[in-house]
Amino acid sequence: MVTKLPEYGYKDIFYNSEATMLIISIDKPLYTIIDVNNAYLKATNSTRESLIGTSVFGAFPANPTDEESKNIERTIFSFDEAIRSKKPHTMSNYRYDIPIPGTNEFEERWWTTTNTPVLDDDGNVVYFIHSPINVTELYKLTQREQAGVEALKQQQQQLYSTFMQAPVGIAILKGAGFVVDLINPQISELYGQTATQMMGRPIFDCIPHVKGQGFEELLDGVRLTGVPVKGEGASVLLERNGELDTVYVNFVYQPFRETDGTISGVIVVANEVTETIIAKKKIEEAEERARLAVDAVGLGTFDLDLVTGEMITSSISANILGFDEPAPRNEYLSVFHPDDLELRKKAHKDAITSGKLLYEARVIRKDKSIHWLKVEGKVIYTDKGEAVRILGTLLDTTEHRKAIEEQRKLITLVDNSVDLMSILSMDGTNSYINQAGMAMLGFDDAAHVSRVPISELHDPAHFALVEQEVLPTVMAKGRWEGTMLVRHLQTGEIFPVYNNCIRIDDPISGIPIAVGAVMRDMRPELKAKQALADSEQLLRNITSAAPTTLWMSDASGAVTYVNQTWIDWTGRHYEQHLGTGWLHAILPEDRKKVAEKLSGNIAVHGLFEVEFRLNHVDGGVHWCVLTGQPQYNSGGKFAGYIGSCVDITEQKHIQQQKDDFIGIASHELKTPVTSIKAYTQVLEKMLLKKGEVKEAAMIARMDAQINRLTSLISDLLDVTKINSGKLQFNDREFDFVPMVQELIEDLQRTTEKHTLVENHVDIGIVFGDKERIGQVIANLITNAIKYSPQADKIIISTSLKDDEVRLCVQDFGIGIAEDKLNKVFEQFYRVSGDMQHTFPGLGLGLYISSEIIKREGGKIWVTSSVGKGSTFCFSIPLHGKAE
């Protein structure tokens, strides 16, 4: 049994070992080769003899072409490490080329070498075993593999960046939950998120608002069936910037297959086409709008084929031409107004050369109504220049023409106005001024108008009014009116106008678009006013100089003017007399009478006269007579009164003296005359008794004269009583006709020539003063007898109408001239003339009669004709004067 291997045994193992080995001495820097095995010799193409005893680096010099490896240095380092550490040291995968025998060439070799120190019994390194393994093939293989991996990596990188930069959105969703496995910015941006936010999360957790829009089902379908799905212009509601937006996308869902062909997810390729879709929609909307607009303005359209002569029309076109539905072209042609056919034909002919069709013509519809239409069209040509079609429109312009006509009339009206009329644009220039306005402001022509800013048309000193008041007011309130100063462009004259401004708004939007103004030149008016003021002043001067008072009232009776004389009389200011103020100058007890007289006459526009007493500035009371003459304006309308007031204090005074005298005289005469009458009657009786008939007759005549005297005296007394307001009345009931008959019976005795003819109706009881009424009747009959000496008949008739008793005395005597008729009832009035002295009297009878009848609430009047006779009548109320 062998227990210890002999040395040759180890040598054999050494020489025949598969591992390449060198035994090297530690004699740095030589590192002499001590021994080498067969595997080493084979691997390095060398012989044992050439190696043993030589330095390892001498045997294996460095390849001069390999400057990179630094293999000598690295090898020395490894030797040293092994010797120093007394432990094997390995150098992996380093290059150490070997020379090719017989050449100067080297063979590239890669090695992994272990240097193992061999120690003696003392533990000192005696030599080391250098055991290189040729890894050239392995190394090269690894190198190639590495390059392949690198290329793959690069490819992958390129793919990824392509994927990330793709102009379309791409995402890979994995599994039934569609977890985002890969997503590029395009698509994450589409979802309104970042890729990082979405990676690794189920897609519908990332965009929950997309749930329920049908996309889950689509994805599921692709995942389960493997059939791709495509969508174009699909609308999705996506949240962006916190708001839901409608977004349009084109997308493709494709199955994502593993290498074994199983579907593990879905590849989503999507790109947003919102802008394209919106643009498309806008175009569609624009087209729709255009169509609506065409319909809205009632524009008809037509397409005329010039080759076949066929024409396609819209129903509006047909309606414009008077047809319910589109009709053939020749039917359309038949409704054209015969006078316009030629014009239409020419327009069509011209269109072929000009390319444009344009004409206006009339059509006569079935209901005989005539309509104007405007035809516009465009001619379409072939490449060869042949006209083949006309596309055009039809518009019913009847209303438009009417409107233009109306506008023309309106402008004619405006242009012929004497006032300025203008339209001011919002830019501050006038867009229109009528002819009167151009003349007023000195414009040359219409073009001139728009060139001149309005500031030049106003008094510079007052333009602030226009800017700060007029225009703002017009804008805010819609109008302004008032006086302003304008300037004539040529002469520079500044003159006043009355301006009426209005804001003109757009009828649809309501936005102000212009300011309209109507200005009246105030110069003529001011001139007229001045002239009026001048003439008024003149009149005032004249009236102030007049010795009488003059006054004026308006139609209501309010005093509008008194002259200086009245002011002087009353000692009160002008203003104090205006209205009814003037009445305060009158004595309180007369005031009512005057006011009533005035108001009573105003109602009937009557002429009036009233007497009153005035508190004169001299401290005394003055009598005045006020007269009023109704005034009418140029239109014949009652305008008030103009009147005067005359101081009659002096006359009143004289009259009073006269009345007093008459009163006293008649009173004083009455007593002696009564005595004389009594003596006369006694004397007459005594003479008759003595039989002295002749003397008695003379006395009887004397008695008659005394009767006349008595009657004169009683007339005078009555007049004084009337004038002093002391005439007494004793009203009671009496039977009217018998009273008249009795009176006539007495009066018949005073005349032999006349027969007093009576003509009565049944009147019955009258309420009044029997004696006084009798006195009136007696007076009328006496006058009738007196003023009809040639006649032989006097007719006295009574009548009753509406509770009014009427009595008339008709004579056939001398009559009264027309112009004297009303005067006979005045005091002391006697109709003058040749016969005045023939008919004695004082002119008091009718005055007293008229006063009595008036006081009884009745009326007295006369109708007469000269030479033919007169009829005096009076009427009184049956039941007396109404209080």
Ligand code: ADP
């Ligand atoms: P006299 O005393 O003068 O008659 P009257 O007042 O009675 O006064 O009449 C006034 C005047 O009217 C008379 O002077 C007379 O001129 C006129 N007159 C009155 N009655 C008649 C009559 N019947 N016919 C004509 N004239 C008359």
